[in-house]
Amino acid sequence: MTERVFQDDPTLRSLSATVLSAGAEGIVLDRTIFYARGGGQPGDTGVLRWKDGEVAVTDTVKGEGTAILHLVPADAVLPPVGATVEAVIDWDHRHALMRMHTAMHLLCSLIKGAAVTGGQVGADKSRLDFDLPNPPPKEAIEAGLNRLIEADLPVRIEWVDESVLDTDPGLVRTMSVQPPRGAGRLRLMRIGTDDALVDLQPCGGTHVSRTGEIGPIRVQKIENKGRQNRRIIIVPG
Template sequence: MPTELVFRDDAYAREITARVVSAAPEGVVLDRTNFYARAGGQPGDVGALRWTGGEMVVADTLKGPEDTVLHLPAPEAALPPVGTEVAAVLDWARRHRLMRMHTSLHLLCSLIPGAGVTGGQIGADKSRLDFDLPDPPTKESLTEGLNALITADHPVSETWITEAELDANPGLVRTLSVQPPRGSGRIRLVRIGDPAAPVDYQPCGGTHVRRTGEIGRVEVAKIENKGKANRRVTLVLAGE
């Protein structure tokens, strides 16, 4: 049975109740989870599973077989009994930083239109995107543009389209190295800004803040040459 992905509908669900479907050193499967499984450059969540008389520290979260989610126990951690009801508790401070970073990278995409994204990585301390771009803008201009979009406090929302609709609009996909997951018949799109004139609009399965103003000030730390036309842009949350 697939794991219900609570974070898809509510990225702010810091703690939920769930039931243990299976438990092994390779991972604990719950019937539902607020933990994001590592994918698309976003790290897996960490935190804890708590039940009456016990607790398991979650060291990472990965995708499991048949659309399940594996909550990886820390070394020597006790495993919850199958069938037990647990509280799934996120390390919220880390997750929220990742949400702010991830949304910032969408804004960065909007400032470099037309350039394909060849790679990326989201981190709590720094994040980066690689662009197929021989002549990138300056660090200063990108930093200024990002903070203007953040200060504008644009709403962040999601919508779903069919795979056929995505095929009819291939320009929605900015990533050259990773394609949106297929097979369910639906593709999740994340939109920043007014639906009539969005700042950014592209397929994404990750977690984001509700409004850009929640991100806080960011800074482009560096732009590196990673190949003939590959430029790596690294962001940090300024003053943190």
């Protein structure tokens, strides 16, 4: 089992962990701050350091069960099983993804009533696809995004019983990705205050702590991807 420390504290840039296994398929640690690719968000990159060496982490993915695989170059020297390593993420890349992922939730909040059919988080460009025949004008979406960003709203993670999906199925906006079930707990991302809620959705990704941290956002374009499918692409402003 790999403890997912990033789920509760996405601001950690490094931590000490123990190597559970190391091979061509990747390195498994007992705990990690490296986000494993999923839900449209790329996996983290960075480095693992130990007493006698270090290795670059080129990607992070989910392994069998609850394991997380830290992928390394094919010719890399691997740390021994049982070794203590310092796991260090590429913070600039992670923080860019955090800002953009949170901005995508703001975008989702502006397109009310439309299901999300797909999405991809990127440091330089991100997109959300909506089941939406007539999207608002690009300028209106961009203005709405930046108003929410400038409001510097709180962003927080909370854990609830997964049975909330049965009592409130409207929490899930995505048609392409459904929250995992079976663990008993559900991770929700909330933007706004209790009396002024902007967004509340299941999400396993990493996010900033306040919307003001995102910085200006531009809507680059809106693409027609089908009879009712519209792709909205955002970039840092």
